[in-house]
Amino acid sequence: MMGVQALLIALLVALLILVFLGQLWTRRHYPPGPLSLPFIGGVWRFGIKLHEDTFIKIAKQYGNICCVWLGHQPAIGVSGFQAVKEVLINHAEAFSERPPSPFVKAVGRERGILLSNGHTWKQQRRFAVVTLRKLGVGKKGMEHQIQEEAQQLVEIIAHAKGQPLDPSLPITNAVSNMICAVTFGHRFPLEDEKFQKLIDALDIALKFPGSISFVLYEMFPWISKHLPGPQKRALTAFQFVLSFAREEIEKHKEQQSFHEPQDFIDFYVLQMEKSKNDPNSTYDEENLAQCIHDFFLAGTETTTTSLRWALLLLTNRPDIQDKVYKEIEDVFGSSRSICYEDRKELPYTNAVIHEMQRSKYVLLFGGSRRCSKDVKVNGYLIPKGAFIFPDLRTVLSDPKVWKTPEVFNPNHFLDKDGNFVDREEFLPFxxxxxxxxxxxxxxxxxxxxxxxLLRAFRFQQPEGVEKLNPDPVIGFTCQPHPFKICAVPRCCSL
Known part of the structure; x- marks a missing residue:
């Protein structure tokens, strides 16, 4: 009996070895990566917590194109400017899909823009691009709305009278209201309870994708979706954003304002009317709600986080902050509002903003993709169906491209004469x-x-604080630690 058991064990071990060797053979042309263990793949390499440099360390060990197995799913990490350019630009069509992972399916529902694919994605994205142009993005009308929201923010911060304040909530409110102006045609007051619930929901939703709980959900969705925990809270938060959008859609339908469209919902409802007899149309209320959901997910948190990082960096570097203020005052004084076109006359200010986005990239990595066909990149086979993770953080900190990649240095975007230089490698979007x-x-x-903000205030650390913490809090977005600053008015009129 013991001999039979020993034989069975030996056969099982031999079978496992043969399976392992077979995997090595079939994957011999794939990019290198950490050892793939049964069930978990190469996830063990991440450790128990993601860090800002987690993917950078993996790239250093295995190369700019490497493969980390998520269970039985190959995930290709792409790092550095040249590799990312080769994948995202030179093979743009092959890498244009979003991976239909369990979480993407649960949140995106194969609708909208951000997480959809195929005909739906193409039609919804094309409509959004055209409609944003119609609404004046990049034109004086939209800039005027942004200027008004910026002035509201200045007035709110001025109420602190130079005392320590956390700028997060007023900045979040201002940026979110800019999205509301585009999508809903109106803004919300800071004290609006439901609006603040929306902001809270976005915060919960966007913290989840950068967590280990997210990885576990992607690997074991059949278990995770039935268990309590962060995944339940995140999915509930995403549903709240959709519900918020649906309520606004209903209000617009009741007002019947779409015949003279003023915002994204109006234009979309009008398009639904025009396309109601088109069997290939994807224009419906659920896609509209998902598009609005996507605008908030993609636009509010990223822009808010960028502005928070800007204030933190400039508070820690008063010399750079003062130089920006001096340039603005020398060129424009306080005579009029500044418009986006004025950036051409403010090379140092423009360089500082670009450098802020470079040095404090707000995402843990770029948006994931899926390979739609077998592709050879740099000699490696990237198989059809593989998930692609373009690490834009490594592009923005590539030592082959940036002179001092770890330092906040506006000179990265200036020539020797102080003129602004646009860089091909600047890919935060x-x-x-x-x-x-x-x-x-x-x-x-x-x-x-x-x-x-910089025209109105000089930002300083509160008394007793030598330096604000420059390290990020890691999630899907990399946010600064909560901080307070003193916004000292630059003139007595504030």
């Missing part, structure tokens, strides 16, 4: 087919809000 569709809106928001 992504690249290729999935480049951020609201990139222009985000650039305008950051420029106008930041210059408005």
């Amino acid at each position: 992504g690249a290729g087919a999935r480049v951020c569709l609201a990139e222009q809106l985000a650039r305008i928001e950051i420029f106008i809000v930041l210059t408005s």
